[in-house]
Amino acid sequence: MDSPNIQMKSIATVTQEADRFAAQLADQLRDDPWNRFQGMPSDGDSREAYEALGRGGWIGLHWPETIGGHGLTAAHTDAVEERFGYHWLPLCSYLLGVKTIGNAILRFASAELTERILPEVTAGRIVFCQGFSEPGAGSDLASLRTRAVKRTGGYLVSGHKIWTSSAQMADWIYLAVRTDPDAIRPHRGLSVLLCRMDTPGIQVREFPTLGGGLLCEVWLDEVFVPEDQLVGDQNGGWQVLMGTLDFERVTSEKVGVVARVVDELEAVAERAEHRSELRTVRGELDAARELGREASRHLMQGLPASGVSSMCKLSVALLCKRVSRLGMDVLGAEALIDGGVHDGIAGKVAALRRATVGATIAGGASEIQRRVIARRSLGLASYRA
Numbered sequence: 001m002d003s004p005n006i007q008m009k010s011i012a013t014v015t016q017e018a019d020r021f022a023a024q025l026a027d028q029l030r031d032d033p034w035n036r037f038q039g040m041p042s043d044g045d046s047r048e049a050y051e052a053l054g055r056g057g058w059i060g061l062h063w064p065e066t067i068g069g070h071g072l073t074a075a076h077t078d079a080v081e082e083r084f085g086y087h088w089l090p091l092c093s094y095l096l097g098v099k100t101i102g103n104a105i106l107r108f109a110s111a112e113l114t115e116r117i118l119p120e121v122t123a124g125r126i127v128f129c130q131g132f133s134e135p136g137a138g139s140d141l142a143s144l145r146t147r148a149v150k151r152t153g154g155y156l157v158s159g160h161k162i163w164t165s166s167a168q169m170a171d172w173i174y175l176a177v178r179t180d181p182d183a184i185r186p187h188r189g190l191s192v193l194l195c196r197m198d199t200p201g202i203q204v205r206e207f208p209t210l211g212g213g214l215l216c217e218v219w220l221d222e223v224f225v226p227e228d229q230l231v232g233d234q235n236g237g238w239q240v241l242m243g244t245l246d247f248e249r250v251t252s253e254k255v256g257v258v259a260r261v262v263d264e265l266e267a268v269a270e271r272a273e274h275r276s277e278l279r280t281v282r283g284e285l286d287a288a289r290e291l292g293r294e295a296s297r298h299l300m301q302g303l304p305a306s307g308v309s310s311m312c313k314l315s316v317a318l319l320c321k322r323v324s325r326l327g328m329d330v331l332g333a334e335a336l337i338d339g340g341v342h343d344g345i346a347g348k349v350a351a352l353r354r355a356t357v358g359a360t361i362a363g364g365a366s367e368i369q370r371r372v373i374a375r376r377s378l379g380l381a382s383y384r385a
């Protein structure tokens with residue numbers, strides 16, 4: 001990006017620059033067999049793309065300049081992420097390491113840890129993965145069992161994480177651990193640690209997904225994590241974890257994906273009912289985009305954001321499903337030919353159809369989003385999905 005720090009550029013200007021950058025990068029990556037079948041940007045992973053984002057100055061747009069950011073606003077970031085999604089860039093590492101974990105480090109970590117880690121993230125040199133889920137702890141995250149036992153100068157961590165995106169290429173893991181097994185309530189005994197993936201005792205096993213990407217299992221066997229890599233307070237991890245998920249659930253890149261598919265379907269849809277449905281979807285897309293903006297405003301002002309972040313996440317994930325079904329209706333059997341996402345609209349619809357299965361689960365299942373919205377936004381404290 002040209003001279004980002006001189007003055008606050010308009011969102012329109014930055015968006016145009018993002019468009020040019022993303023189109024060029026997508027072109028560069030189009031023959032990469034690994035990216036060809038990515039269901040949507042959150043399924044695709046590419047160190048090359050991540051480093052290009054860092055070199056181009058696209059990481060940390062609204063972060064302070066002292067840590068390598070560009071001092072713009074979260075609204076700039078949302079608009080740019082939407083364009084990255086529109087161009088179907090492989091974004092998994094970015095969405096985890098920057099949008100989710102990077103923002104959470106900025107919010108919750110000590111100044112020393114922030115200054116040590118985030119300049120490396122903005123430069124595109126550190127890829128993070130997120131170790132929250134476990135075989136017995138997904139929706140019920142508070143029941144996680146990975147233990148961190150205090151030792152001189154740090155913690156010894158042992159446990160088993162599952163569904164860990166990007167672990168196969170990550171440099172660091174953002175780990176949810178149990179530091180107090182005797183806490184009165186399970187969520188009171190949790191903490192968050194940053195751990196290097198090359199620390200002795202870590203093993204990763206990867207497996208392919210329907211979305212075309214990879215997920216991993218991560219085993220930790222007495223892994224030593226220095227105490228200055230604790231994020232927030234010991235046993236204060238629940239607040240950090242919930243705050244981290246609020247960032248994760250603002251899914252502007254998926255707004256871009258839906259916008260792309262709607263644009264391309266409008267160019268080929270002939271039947272009146274399809275054209276009418278496409279107009280409806282476009283309206284709902286505008287609403288989803290506004291929810292994302294509202295969630296970002298809450299997050300940047302330090303206001304409670306869980307309800308509106310969940311509204312954004314739920315609305316976009318459902319819209320992804322709906323538009324992929326609509327694409328199938330419009331294109332008919334052609335949409336079953338999975339020729340790759342850069343191979344016209346049929347390839348995109350086929351890929352999206354596969355990927356939307358995970359979209360309503362990753363980052364928290366839809367039932368859980370409805371429960372968060374009911375409890376946090378509607379005041380229905382006893383609501384159960």
Ligand SMILES: Cc1cc2nc3c(=O)[nH]c(=O)nc-3n(C[C@H](O)[C@H](O)[C@H](O)COP(=O)(O)OP(=O)(O)OC[C@H]3O[C@@H](n4cnc5c(N)ncnc54)[C@H](O)[C@@H]3O)c2cc1C
Pocket residue numbers: 129130131132133134135136137138139140162163164165166209211215358359361362363364365366367368384385
């Ligand atoms: C593509 C993808 C990427 C992922 N990446 C990561 C990652 O990088 N890091 C990470 O830590 N995790 C990751 N996950 C895991 C994801 O966060 C969990 O899959 C999700 O939270 C659901 O947990 P679970 O799979 O254990 O399902 P469960 O919690 O067992 O849920 C199964 C079903 O029961 C429903 N359910 C559960 N509890 C309730 C309730 N109280 N009320 C009503 N219904 C309920 C759920 O909605 C769901 O439909 C990823 C998942 C996917 C699909």
